[in-house]
Amino acid sequence: MGFDPNEIVTVELDCVGWHAAYTRDITRHQLGELLLKLDDMAEGAVTAPEWPTPEQAYIKAPSISSESEWTKRTADEWHDELDREWYLRHAALLDRMALHDDPEQQGAVTEDAEAVATGLLDMDRAPRHYDARAYVRQQYALWAAEQPYDPWGTSK
Template sequence: MSFNPHEIVTVELDCVGWDSPYSRDITRHQLGELLLKLDDMAEGATTEPEWPTPEQAYADAPSIAYESGWTEQTAKLLPDELDRDWYLRHAALLDRIALGNEADQPGRAAEEADATALVLLDMDQAPRGFDARAYVRQQYALWAAEQMRAPWGNGSK
């Protein structure tokens, strides 16, 4: 099977956190070179992404008391309509509680935070090999940044 190296193909890249996919028309030859570069980059890359610290992820988060009230009230009012945002905020809340308790009494709070973080991993179909709570922090930071840009939010969550 032969192919024309000058034939034009469309390449579309889409990553978590991007507003929209990136598309570009390139030749098959350029595509081959790009794939070789990506292979070279992958050889030196770690499989674990760089995660935000808890301080970075939750810098602009509402208080734990507010988030606790919001997640509880939303779960009571709309139990059949809980969406990804609810699960993300709930997982972030439990992570924050666990972080506050870890120095004094690690255990139940950390277990609940870990279990809830795994639910979010599964919802997002993210690899189970990730640090689940670090994944929650990353996703919360992305979500919070999006809320700040949203026209309906005026910078509020």
């Protein structure tokens, strides 16, 4: 008992947010090829990156007070010419401050850290399904590792 690879079958796709289902008549052979392609795509799917822990990300970071002074001074000097480095360091500063918040009761610092981290995701056009604060930690660790100089004025 076999099947005819040229037999026509109806495939219906329906996803959340679609106005109507997408229906298409294809052969069993085409359906088999489509399923193989979907399997291949699933195997090669991009997974969320491994995020560094806060300790790993901020191991070489200056004190919170030093970084706070830098972000304020730089914002005052540069006004509306702030670059990605400033936004990254500001997001990392808020993330570090939020780590001291009680996890059971998110305070204003935690909310600010989330908002600024999401802004960095958008600035970088990173996927919105990423954990925004984990993304900040990853980007900060990468940025700090690439610095040819000591951005904080301390010896490494």
